[in-house]
Amino acid sequence: MIPEGxxxxxxxxxxxxxxxxKEFGEDAKILAGGHSLIPMMKLRFASPTHLVxxxxxxxxxYIKEEGGYLKIGAMTREADLEESALIKKKYHIFMDATxxxxxxxxxxxxxxxxxxxxxxxxxxxPAVMMALGAxxxxxxPSGKRTVSIDEFFFGFYTTAVQHGEILTEIRIPAIxxxxxxxxxxLERKVGDYATAGVAVMVQTDASGVCxxxxxGLTNVNPLPLRAKRSEEALVGSRLTxxxxxxxxxxxxxxxxxxxxxxxxxxxxxxxxxxITKRMINKAISRI
Amino acid sequence: xxxVRFKINGEEKVVTVESRTLLVHMIREQLSMTGTHIGxxxxxxxxxxxxxxxxxxxxxxxxxxxxxxxxxxxVEGLATAEGLHPIQEGFKENHGLHCGFCTPGMMLRAIELxxxxxxxxxxxxxxxxxxxxxxxTGYNNIVKAIQYAGAKMRGAELPSTEPEFV
Numbered sequence: 001m002i003p004e005g006x007x008x009x010x011x012x013x014x015x016x017x018x019x020x021x022k023e024f025g026e027d028a029k030i031l032a033g034g035h036s037l038i039p040m041m042k043l044r045f046a047s048p049t050h051l052v053x054x055x056x057x058x059x060x061x062y063i064k065e066e067g068g069y070l071k072i073g074a075m076t077r078e079a080d081l082e083e084s085a086l087i088k089k090k091y092h093i094f095m096d097a098t099x100x101x102x103x104x105x106x107x108x109x110x111x112x113x114x115x116x117x118x119x120x121x122x123x124x125x126p127a128v129m130m131a132l133g134a135x136x137x138x139x140x141p142s143g144k145r146t147v148s149i150d151e152f153f154f155g156f157y158t159t160a161v162q163h164g165e166i167l168t169e170i171r172i173p174a175i176x177x178x179x180x181x182x183x184x185x186l187e188r189k190v191g192d193y194a195t196a197g198v199a200v201m202v203q204t205d206a207s208g209v210c211x212x213x214x215x216g217l218t219n220v221n222p223l224p225l226r227a228k229r230s231e232e233a234l235v236g237s238r239l240t241x242x243x244x245x246x247x248x249x250x251x252x253x254x255x256x257x258x259x260x261x262x263x264x265x266x267x268x269x270x271x272x273x274x275i276t277k278r279m280i281n282k283a284i285s286r287i
Numbered sequence: 288x289x290x291v292r293f294k295i296n297g298e299e300k301v302v303t304v305e306s307r308t309l310l311v312h313m314i315r316e317q318l319s320m321t322g323t324h325i326g327x328x329x330x331x332x333x334x335x336x337x338x339x340x341x342x343x344x345x346x347x348x349x350x351x352x353x354x355x356x357x358x359x360x361x362v363e364g365l366a367t368a369e370g371l372h373p374i375q376e377g378f379k380e381n382h383g384l385h386c387g388f389c390t391p392g393m394m395l396r397a398i399e400l401x402x403x404x405x406x407x408x409x410x411x412x413x414x415x416x417x418x419x420x421x422x423x424t425g426y427n428n429i430v431k432a433i434q435y436a437g438a439k440m441r442g443a444e445l446p447s448t449e450p451e452f453v
Contacts, residue, residue, distance in 0.1 A: 001328055008289065008306035008352050038348050039330060042309075051306070053353065079342075083403075103418025105396065106330060108342040109349070190417040191331055 003041035010053040014166065017052055018141045021164045024050040030166060031055070032075060032114035035106045036123075060113075060168060063087060070172040074113025079104070081112060091172075092286055093131065093181035093199060097124050100184070102191050116152070117167045119159040122193040126153065126224035128183055129170065130216030131199035136160070137169035144168070153223045179203040180286035182279040185218055186271050188262065194219040195262040196271040198251065200279040202234060204287060210234045215247070215280075220255035220272055227251040230276060239284055248277035293354045295320070296364025304351040311335045313351035314361060322362035322391045326420070333419030336392035337361050343399040345418070360398075362391035373439040374398055374432070380448040383432030385423030393419050397433045405441045407433070427451075 011017040021028055029037060029048035032055070040046040054060070060075035063084045070091065072081070081087050082098040101107060101115070101124050115125040116136065129136075129149045136147050138161055147160045154160065161167050175181065185197030197218030203211050213234040215227040229250035237243040257268035292301050295318065302317050314323050314337070323346060326334030330348040337346045338360040365372035374394045377383065384390045393416060400407065400415040407415060412430050421429060431446070438445050 002309065002312075003307045005305065005307055008350070010352075010355075034350070034353075035330065035348055038350065041307075042328070055353070099414070102330075103333070104400070104415060105333060105336055105343045105345045105418045106348075108344055 001042040003038070004044060004047040006041075006048055007050045008053065009050065010056050012056050012058075014057055014139060014168075015141070017054055017057060017166060018164065020050075020052050021166075022141070024052070026163050028052055028163075030117075032117070033077065033110040034114075035102065035110045036114065036118045036120070054166065065174050068174050070174050072112050072170045072172070074111060074117075074167050074169060076112045078102075078107035078110045078112065078115070082107065090175050091181065093128055093183045093201070096183040097128050097199070100124065100187065100197075106191070112170060113167045116149075116170065117159060117161055119153060119155075119157045121153070121156075121221060121224050122219040123224075124183070124185060124194065124197060124218055127197055127199040127216030127218040129172070130224060130226045131181065131183075131201040131214035132172045132175075133201075133214055134170055134172045136167060137171065138165050139168040140165040146171075150226060156222065176203070178205070178287050179212075180283035182282035182286065184275050184279055184282075186275065193262075196220050196255075196257065196268050196275060198272060198275040198279045200276070200283045202239070202280065202283045202287070204239070208238055210237050210239050213247075215251060215276065217251060217255050217272060220257040220268055222256065225255055227254055227276070229254055234280070239280075244277055244280045247280060248273045251276040289352055291351055291355045293357050293359060295359040296361060302351070306350065306352055308351040309347055310337075310349040310351045310354055311346035313354075314346060314359075320361055320363050324388055324391060326388065326392075331420070332389070333392040333396060333416075334389055336395045336419065338395050338399060341399065341402070343396045360395065362394060365394065365398075372398075372436075374401075374436040376439065377432035377434075377436035378429075381428050381432040381435055382450070383424065383428045389419060389421045389423075393421065393429055397436065401433070401437050401440055406437055406443075409434075 027049035031051045031053040060073045062073040078098050087094045115123045134149045152160045181201045183199040185194035199216040201214040213231040215230045217225040230247040233247040252269040252273035324334035326332035330345045335347040
């Protein structure tokens with residue numbers, strides 16, 4: 001399978017990339033890791049007239065804590081996250097998630113920014129970023145703007161990133177004391193999209209009362225979904241078995257899965273309930 | 288058409304390709320190196336795995352133009368005048384293949400795995416080759432082949448290559 005023809009440009013600076021994107025207009029696509037885009041182009045689901053490859057632009061790949069945030073450069077590869085000492089030490093949710101994203105070869109190329117900017121509710125980072133309360137930095141010739149992850153996804157393959165703009169950084173409030181995180185997705189085989197996936201972040205005070213909770217759901221809604229009622233069920237709770245079961249039940253009720261080859265709606269709702277419960281408990285065990 | 292300059296198995300090449308040419312097609316059809324296979328053509332099976340700047344990659348999901356300035360290793364670049372690469376020896380000694388279609392991709396993936404983790408556990412090997420499908424062996428002998436190559440590469444005692452009867 002070979003994509004339709006296109007022109008290919010590989011700029012060395014962000015400014016050059018912006019110039020090219022402006023020149024090409026809506027017919028251009030940005031090539032990051034390419035492991036979602038190129039398969040779509042091969043199947044001719046996507047046929048951009050111009051590809052702007054941003055792999056040669058330096059300074060877009062990093063993982064660092066700075067000013068109270070974990071900052072991830074948009075071109076950071078999944079494999080870089082997997083191997084980062086900082087991530088291994090503090091951000092366990094990414095160790096859970098990256099292991100389940102595609103396979104090792106794909107993770108060598110797939111980028112964190114691309115996983116989000118692709119705007120697919122079946123991708124794993126969107127739910128993880130929701131649980132962590134992330135914000136996304138979008139750059140353009142007129143400067144940088146920041147969008148909350150809750151306001152980032154507009155529709156299927158549609159995000160807050162407008163033509164001519166480039167997603168450059170993901171910022172996550174640095175994980176502090178007494179915080180635990182976890183992610184799991186049910187997949188039929190390695191490399192599959194989630195039948196259902198759940199990302200959880202919980203924080204407690206010294207007495208064990210939950211002060212903050214974030215829960216994001218993968219592939220059980222047209223858009224990546226924040227399980228708001230589940231979060232509310234946890235905040236202020238001593239994280240009893242009863243409250244956790246309630247939060248899990250709310251997630252199952254509030255998602256909108258569809259019947260497909262991965263399972264029936266009923267099955268997926270039940271999997272959301274089961275995985276939510278397990279991930280809350282796993283996150284608590286990591287506090 | 289675009290000119291792509293890169294090194295493959297130690298040799299400098301300049302090849303003219305269309306922007307849409309996939310890397311695996313350039314390697315197989317323009318360089319006539321047919322050891323890199325096309326299996327699923329959808330980045331699932333790993334038969335097209337090569338090394339780009341030391342990283343294992345599925346060459347059916349990269350454009351040939353993306354190879355510009357890079358260093359590629361394919362299965363043709365593994366053996367030297369001194370003999371087989373340890374990973375090739377591992378597959379040979381442990382019957383790590385039946386039909387052989389997945390083998391080049393398996394070996395190149397295993398090389399990166401062993402470079403990052405010279406003494407992997409069985410579980411780490413199985414996760415490490417989770418992007419490579421084999422329809423013949425049931426994977427057990429592939430795992431043994433990688434363990435053998437790991438031992439050889441780090442100078443440890445070689446594991447037994449006697450088949451297990453279970």
